[in-house]
Amino acid sequence: MKNTLLRRWIFGVVLWLIPMVVSFAFYDQNRTLVVSLDLFKSVMVVVSILSGSWLLVRHLRAVDQAYREGWLTGITWLAINLALDLLVLIPMSHMPLTDYFSAIGLRYLSIPIVAIAMGRLAHKES
Numbered sequence: 001m002k003n004t005l006l007r008r009w010i011f012g013v014v015l016w017l018i019p020m021v022v023s024f025a026f027y028d029q030n031r032t033l034v035v036s037l038d039l040f041k042s043v044m045v046v047v048s049i050l051s052g053s054w055l056l057v058r059h060l061r062a063v064d065q066a067y068r069e070g071w072l073t074g075i076t077w078l079a080i081n082l083a084l085d086l087l088v089l090i091p092m093s094h095m096p097l098t099d100y101f102s103a104i105g106l107r108y109l110s111i112p113i114v115a116i117a118m119g120r121l122a123h124k125e126s
Contacts, residue, residue, distance in 0.1 A: 004063055008073050011055045012080035015111075018051040019044050020089075045107070049114075052077075056115055060122045070119015074112030081108050 026040050027033055033040055056073065063069040082105060090100055 004069065007059055007062065008069075008076050009080070011059055012073075012077040013084070015048075015052050015055055015077055016081045016084045019048045022047050048107075049110075052111065052114060053118075056118050060118060066122035067116075067119045070116045070122070071112070073119070074115030077115065078108055078111045081111065 023040075023044060026035050026043070035043075056070075059073060060066045060069060085100070085104065089095075089104075090097065095103075
């Protein structure tokens with residue numbers, strides 16, 4: 001149980017870090033985007049889904065109650081990603097909260113959706 005909780009939290013932070021680190025490659029030293037906004041958003045979605053799926057598979061393989069863990073993980077990762085964005089991304093970008101939630105925050109709802117679905121599938125297979 002303790003390992004599951006720790007892994008859930010560590011993977012949640014890693015899920016936030018991977019797209020953040022990748023995003024730096026698309027900005028110059030003046031914090032100007034060097035590709036189109038549409039391309040940037042598309043790459044961020046793909047990177048997030050790829051890393052999130054990989055982390056979920058690794059995490060859910062190590063638990064007994066995958067469906068329950070899918071729920072817990074999805075909600076935890078959603079909270080971690082929102083909290084880290086509020087602590088780091090919002091101050092860094094000076095984006096108003098309303099713009100943030102309509103442009104970025106709403107997409108994070110995919111985290112619990114995918115986690116619950118994968119948890120259900122993993123539970124069915126065991």
